[in-house]
Amino acid sequence: MAFLDVNWLGIILATIASMALGMAWYMGLSKQWMAALGKTAEDIKAGGTVSPFVWAAAAQFVMAYFIAKLTPAVMGELTWVTGLAMGAHVWVGFIITAMVLNHRYQGQKWALTLIDGLYLLGVVLVQGVVLGLAGAP
Secondary structure (H helix, E strand, C coil): CHHHCCCHHHHHHHHHHHHHHHHHHHHHCHHHHHHHHCCCHHHHHHHCCCHHHHHHHHHHHHHHHHHHHHHHHHHCCCCHHHHHHHHHHHHHHHHHHHHHHHHHHHCCCHHHHHHHHHHHHHHHHHHHHHHHHHCCC
16 A cells, blocks of 8 residues: 555654754753743643643644655655655645744734744754655555
């Protein structure tokens, strides 16, 4: 089955790498992110659930899968360079455009769009590089 023909280890490693990026990104920008979101540390702690992390891991796993599938189909091969390029194209074409659209309707601050949008750029770039280095199945 063609949809299973991917380097699953590469997808898992790309997911782990992008989750690690998220931990570093939001730890470094936590104050700015909370201000842009309009929440306090107490608001965040009150949620007290691991659910967002589970959803983030699942979403990033799906993102890595599609970068692994799309890169050779669009770019001809899967290398760290083509993975990087595919990640950038996916970000411009779908991720940041959808985020800007939603954030403008939601009345979110541009700072939130910038923080979250650049993080997701990092996600797809890191995943593209990891997947390219891991290679095709």
